[in-house]
Amino acid sequence: MLVRLTDAWTELLDRRAGNADTGAYPAPVRSLLGEMAAAAVLMQSNIKFNGALVLQVFGDGPVKLAVAEVQSDLGLRATATVKAPVDDAARLSQMLNMAGGGRCAITLDPKDRLPGQQPYQGVVPLEDAQGRKLERLSDVLQHYMLQSEQLDTVLVLAADDKVAAGLLIQRMPLKGEGNLGGALSHRENEDQIGRNEDYNRIAHLASSLTQEELLALDADTILHRLFWEERLLRFEPLEGAGGPRFACRCSRERVGRMLQNLGAAEAEDILAERGSIDVACEFCGKHYPFDAVDAVRLFTAPETQPPVSSKVQ
Ligand SMILES: [Zn+2]
Numbered sequence: 677m678l679v680r681l682t683d684a685w686t687e688l689l690d691r692r693a694g695n696a697d698t699g700a701y702p703a704p705v706r707s708l709l710g711e712m713a714a715a716a717v718l719m720q721s722n723i724k725f726n727g728a729l730v731l732q733v734f735g736d737g738p739v740k741l742a743v744a745e746v747q748s749d750l751g752l753r754a755t756a757t758v759k760a761p762v763d764d765a766a767r768l769s770q771m772l773n774m775a776g777g778g779r780c781a782i783t784l785d786p787k788d789r790l791p792g793q794q795p796y797q798g799v800v801p802l803e804d805a806q807g808r809k810l811e812r813l814s815d816v817l818q819h820y821m822l823q824s825e826q827l828d829t830v831l832v833l834a835a836d837d838k839v840a841a842g843l844l845i846q847r848m849p850l851k852g853e854g855n856l857g858g859a860l861s862h863r864e865n866e867d868q869i870g871r872n873e874d875y876n877r878i879a880h881l882a883s884s885l886t887q888e889e890l891l892a893l894d895a896d897t898i899l900h901r902l903f904w905e906e907r908l909l910r911f912e913p914l915e916g917a918g919g920p921r922f923a924c925r926c927s928r929e930r931v932g933r934m935l936q937n938l939g940a941a942e943a944e945d946i947l948a949e950r951g952s953i954d955v956a957c958e959f960c961g962k963h964y965p966f967d968a969v970d971a972v973r974l975f976t977a978p979e980t981q982p983p984v985s986s987k988v989q
Contacts, residue, residue: 677844678895679717679920681752685710685840687922688754695961702762704771705739710835711813712744713754714842717920718831719782720746722844727787727795733813735778735802738762739771748787750914751923753959768802768816769809776809778802780816798824821846828870830879834887841890843898845882847875878906924960931955931964932974940975947971 688709693700701709712731720729726748734741738760746752762771772778780802785795800820803809810816814831821829830845870876881902889898899908913919935943935953943966946953953966966974 677718677722678898679714679721679842680895681710681714681717681840681920682838684752684920684922685713685835686838688713689837691922691961692755695956697956698758701756702758702766703764704762704766705742705756705758706837707835708733708739708768708771708813709742709744709754709756710840711833711842712742713746713752714833714835714840715813715817715831715844716744716746716754717750717752718842718844720748720750721914722846723784724748725784725786727789728783728785730781730783730785732781732783733772733778733802733816734781735772735774736776737770737772737774737778738766742772746920747923747925750918750920751925752920753922753924755958757958767811768813769811773802773809776801776803778809780813780820782820800824828872828875828879830882832882832885832887832890834890836891839891843882843885843890845875845879847872847879878903881906922960924957924962926957926960926962926964928964931957932966935966935971935974940971943971943975 689700689706692698700706712733716729716731719731723729728745728747730743730745732741732743738758739762740757740759742754742756744752744754769778778801779799781797781799783795783797786793789795798820800816800823802816804815804819810819812833814833817831818829821827828847830843832843834841885898885902889901893901895913896910899910935955943953947968952968953971955964955966956962957964
């Protein structure tokens with residue numbers, strides 16, 4: 677599976693650059709977030725999960741958190757919290773894993789969650805089995821797939837200011853449709869690790885793809901260059917409204933619920949200090965202002981509020 681984000685990726689970057697509070701991402705954060713967005717689209721397309729697939733990297737270092745979220749319709753958004761300057765040459769460990777506290781989490785949050793139902797989550801450290809720090813997100817995710825899903829995987833990921841792209845090659849699970857979420861027998865898959873000759877050959881070819889090639893070449897050229905001796909069945913690409921695109925899920929209601937969780941006292945403090953509460957969505961930059969009247973409405977139970985008609989008069 678191959679993904680090539682262009683408009684969705686530049687929109688994401690432009691929105692961040694246009695945010696007066698944060699400014700543009702430092703270059704290494706841009707690359708990481710682009711690779712995360714591409715990887716999250718690949719994983720969501722691969723498992724066709726009915727809900728949100730959320731890929732997170734968090735830890736210790738100047739970058740507190742990076743998140744990419746892809747819905748089942750491939751609407752995507754991503755953001756990173758940068759709390760200290762990031763060197764232009766910073767690697768993954770220097771951004772997020774200085775003292776070994778860095779983690780990568782994949783969460784599957786069902787669209788229609790039943791009461792009490794928890795989202796599925798898998799977490800791995802940003803290091804290999806020998807405890808060495810990993811510097812490529814692709815290595816972290818390959819390790820994740822092997823460790824938690826018992827599936828051999830090759831991922832090539834790359835991002836610059838125009839394109840965020842990824843190639844995913846994964847051995848098909850022996851049973852079951854998907855592979856994330858532990859829906860199948862791990863032992864049977866484990867027995868197959870490294871043993872499938874077709875997979876090994878194709879994985880070897882895929883690993884030879886460089887990040888430069890992945891960014892510069894279109895899908896057909898890449899497929900031909902890597903797999904010209906293989907029999908290829910090319911699926912129709914998902915583009916436009918049916919393909920990956922920037923889509924934020926923020927709303928005034930969600931921001932209101934967030935403020936309610938913050939509590940009335942905290943909200944009143946902010947109101948006393950600034951006169952209004954302005955919440956900006958960290959994904960898309962949209963502003964949601966709440967004044968004192970809005971705040972009263974938020975913290976008053978619905979049954980004690982006057983009917984809407986009386987407010988209008
Ligand atoms: Zn938003």
